Amino acid sequence: MYVELKNINKRFGDCQASKDVSFEIxxxxxxxLLGPSGSGKTTILRMIAGLEKQxxxxxxxxxxxxxxxxPSQRGVGFVFQNYALFPYMTVYDNxxxxxxxxxxxKAYIKERVTELxxxxxxxxxxxxxxxxxxxxxxxxxxLARALAPKPELLLLDEPFAAxxxxxxxxLRTWLRRTIDKxxxxxxxxxxxxxEAIEVADEIxxxxxGRVEQVGDPVDIYLHPKTSFTAKFIGKSSVITDYRKLxxxxxxxxxxxxxxxxxxxxxxxxxxxxxxxxxYEDAMVxxxxxxxxxxxxxxxxxxxxxxxxxxLVNGPLKSGxxxxxFINMIYIIRGEExxxxxxxxxxxxxTYFI
Amino acid sequence: MEKKEISIAERILKIGVxxxxxxxxxxxxxxxxxxxxxxxxxxxxxxxxxxxxxxGTLGADILASLRRIGKGWGLAIVTAVPIGLVTGHFKPVRLxxxxxxxxxRFIPAIALTSMFLIWFGVDDKSKVALILYAAFFPIFVNTxxxxxxxxxxxxxxxxxMGAGKLRVFFTVIVPSAIPNIFTGVRLGLGSSIICVIAxxxxxxxxxxxxxxxxxxxxxxxxxxxxGIFTLALIGFVLDRLLYFAGKKTLKHFGVK
Numbered sequence: 001m002y003v004e005l006k007n008i009n010k011r012f013g014d015c016q017a018s019k020d021v022s023f024e025i026x027x028x029x030x031x032x033l034l035g036p037s038g039s040g041k042t043t044i045l046r047m048i049a050g051l052e053k054q055x056x057x058x059x060x061x062x063x064x065x066x067x068x069x070x071p072s073q074r075g076v077g078f079v080f081q082n083y084a085l086f087p088y089m090t091v092y093d094n095x096x097x098x099x100x101x102x103x104x105x106k107a108y109i110k111e112r113v114t115e116l117x118x119x120x121x122x123x124x125x126x127x128x129x130x131x132x133x134x135x136x137x138x139x140x141x142x143l144a145r146a147l148a149p150k151p152e153l154l155l156l157d158e159p160f161a162a163x164x165x166x167x168x169x170x171l172r173t174w175l176r177r178t179i180d181k182x183x184x185x186x187x188x189x190x191x192x193x194x195e196a197i198e199v200a201d202e203i204x205x206x207x208x209g210r211v212e213q214v215g216d217p218v219d220i221y222l223h224p225k226t227s228f229t230a231k232f233i234g235k236s237s238v239i240t241d242y243r244k245l246x247x248x249x250x251x252x253x254x255x256x257x258x259x260x261x262x263x264x265x266x267x268x269x270x271x272x273x274x275x276x277x278x279y280e281d282a283m284v285x286x287x288x289x290x291x292x293x294x295x296x297x298x299x300x301x302x303x304x305x306x307x308x309x310x311l312v313n314g315p316l317k318s319g320x321x322x323x324x325f326i327n328m329i330y331i332i333r334g335e336e337x338x339x340x341x342x343x344x345x346x347x348x349x350t351y352f353i
Numbered sequence: 354m355e356k357k358e359i360s361i362a363e364r365i366l367k368i369g370v371x372x373x374x375x376x377x378x379x380x381x382x383x384x385x386x387x388x389x390x391x392x393x394x395x396x397x398x399x400x401x402x403x404x405x406x407x408x409g410t411l412g413a414d415i416l417a418s419l420r421r422i423g424k425g426w427g428l429a430i431v432t433a434v435p436i437g438l439v440t441g442h443f444k445p446v447r448l449x450x451x452x453x454x455x456x457x458r459f460i461p462a463i464a465l466t467s468m469f470l471i472w473f474g475v476d477d478k479s480k481v482a483l484i485l486y487a488a489f490f491p492i493f494v495n496t497x498x499x500x501x502x503x504x505x506x507x508x509x510x511x512x513x514m515g516a517g518k519l520r521v522f523f524t525v526i527v528p529s530a531i532p533n534i535f536t537g538v539r540l541g542l543g544s545s546i547i548c549v550i551a552x553x554x555x556x557x558x559x560x561x562x563x564x565x566x567x568x569x570x571x572x573x574x575x576x577x578x579x580g581i582f583t584l585a586l587i588g589f590v591l592d593r594l595l596y597f598a599g600k601k602t603l604k605h606f607g608v609k
Binding site: 077085131146 | 510524
């Protein structure tokens with residue numbers, strides 16, 4: 001394992017920022033630390049970098065125990081949320097900073113800076129100052145600066161948080177490609193699950209200082225192990241009285257259930273298929289047009305459930321009556337989660353798609 | 354259309370022509386109602402100004418004052434900035450200095466004039482020392498503030514790239530403090546000008562302060578007015594020059 005955290009604990013005053021955090025990262029992987037704000041993900045990143053020291057537990061990088069090493073000794077590149085570019089230095093000097101610290105000669109520095117500017121596709125901006133760059137450009141320069149001394153581990157703290165939505169999307173794919181190109185082990189922190197799912201090879205989900213689940217995005221999305229993960233991932237609706245739903249009446253052991261919009265199949269009231277007894281009668285409580293679909297909140301016998309309605313169903317407005325079929329739900333029992341399919345799907349006589 | 358007219362009116366107001374016209378008119382009204390010796394009018398002041406320019410008094414006095422300001426203020430910069438940087442950077446030093454500093458700040462240089470005369474003599478030395486004292490504190494206090502408020506993430510970025518403490522100090526802390534240092538230097542210039550006049554008024558044989566003081570003693574009130582007006586103009590011009598020079602050369606350090 002390239003990076004290993006073993007039983008890390010960290011406390012800031014009254015706040016337990018890390019509770020017995022352990023996970024491992026393989027070389028060359030891009031890892032997303034995902035969690036709500038205040039869940040301790042940035043603290044983990046900062047402890048790996050050496051900017052914060054854990055109260056107990058061990059951190060290994062490339063097999064070496066780094067507990068006592070300063071940030072500069074760990075060989076780690078760090079990209080800050082607010083970029084932290086030196087505003088009084090040109091782009092060139094910013095990228096060259098780490099190389100000058102290492103005492104590299106001028107010719108090498110020039111070559112390396114040029115190479116990095118090419119990598120981040122910002123050649124020609126050497127003489128600019130950070131305040132003459134856009135947010136996306138600054139972030140790319142910050143990345144180039146972190147990569148300049150050839151670190152073996154790259155850490156990125158909310159790298160896209162301060163960038164507007166459209167550029168963020170582009171930058172995400174760009175970052176993924178760039179990291180693939182240089183093949184550096186990387187960890188990034190984010191509170192945006194779309195970002196983590198799209199970019200990361202593996203996701204570490206944090207909540208209240210603990211690691212909830214580690215796994216690849218598909219696995220985490222499809223098989224949430226803890227109640228927190230089930231509720232946090234996807235646009236989940238959490239309901240308690242799930243036994244009211246058709247096809248789930250006998251599932252007795254859980255306390256709550258989580259339903260994702262994609263589990264709900266929605267038909268208009270005049271659709272013949274909707275007469276099937278396994279379909280629920282539902283009322284649209286809220287409807288938001290999303291361009292490719294309508295995002296609706298349904299009221300099924302008092303339960304509020306989020307669903308998506310495809311455009312073929314026509315526009316939906318609140319008060320409309322529709323038919324809904326729920327394919328599956330995640331049932332939460334204590335800290336655990338298990339998946340249950342609609343019982344009518346087991347019945348071979350039932351017609352379904 | 355209407356909006357544009359308002360903005361033109363606003364612009365004229367901003368230049369200050371109207372404000373100055375009002376001041377001049379008020380001054381004239383008061384001035385013409387009193388003797389020159391009691392309250393000279395603008396015209397009498399202008400005449401006096403031309404007189405002292407022509408006989409060379411004004412030029413010599415301006416030079417004398419500027420030289421003292423230059424020495425005292427310059428000394429204040431070269432001492433207050435490094436001491437402030439070190440004080441701000443090392444917390445124990447800061448905690449040691451701050452209590453004393455907070456008391457000394459409220460002892461105006463003028464209050465120390467007579468002591469400085471005893472300590473440094475009646476010649477230039479005591480005046481320069483007084484200016485140094487007056488300019489030191491604003492520069493010192495602001496330099497400390499600049500160091501203390503330096504962006505922590507820049508320090509972290511530098512240490513992640515392997516920079517040692519000394520390098521962080523010179524490549525991150527010092528540049529980050531520059532906007533505050535510059536503010537301190539500007540405030541220090543203001544203090545220097547106030548101080549040099551006070552010192553020259555109390556003792557000495559030349560300088561703008563002496564001009565104002567001696568003219569009043571010889572009942573040349575218009576000369577005193579001319580001196581005061583010159584003084585205001587010098588202060589204003591020096592501050593503007595400094596401001597624009599700073600804005601131009603230190604733009605990337607965040608001097609606005």
